[in-house]
Amino acid sequence: MGGVCSRKRDQQVDEDGVQIQVSGRYGKSGSSKWLRTSFSRPVIDCQLGRESCPSLMELCIHKICEDIDRYTKFSMLPRDISQQIFDNFVDSHCLTSASLEAFRDCAIQDVNLGEYPEVNDSWMDIISSQGLSLLSVDLSGSSVTDDGLSLLKDCSNIQVLSFNYCDQISEPGLKNISGVPTPSTEI
DSSP states (O other), X not given: OOGGGGSOTTOEEEETTEEEEOXXXXXXXXXXXXXXXXXXXXXXXXXXXXXXXXXXXXXXHHHHHHTGGGOSOOTTSXXXXXXXXXXXXXXXXXXXXXHHGGGTTOOOOEEEOTTOTTOOHHHHHHXXXXXXXXXXXXXXXXXXXXXHHHGGGGOTTOOEEEOTTOTXXXXXXXXXXXXXXXXXXXX
């Protein structure tokens, strides 16, 4: 038994004294025999003009963004998928303080909220929940203050922190997050 699948097409095989004709119509996938023609894929040209069809991942992320009210957290997803969902929300300007809560503890690496409306200290708790995964944060043009910025102190793997035009972040706030003692915190 089983020797049939290793034979060439249209070859006669003698198994247990019985002559068997091996047809070329069958193939072997893993441990199952499949009729080859039953799984043939139609050739479809997905390109309409210059646009290409979205990937399955892009379609799923788009659907998640449409139905965001159905989801309370994304922390059970792999990091790269939650990152793509987050980026899609930011790019489509659909991220709100309510929808941001679903991204708590997702291990997101890049938070690019530069010039994004309504970013303030209340967002920083969720941003800082990314912990050691957080590599870059852009808060440019936001209303984040020294208090909000201080929540990033434990995110020690941050490599890039942008806060251009953040008028409420002061020199003492920057020293606080960098660990450099300021005159008011020095003992």
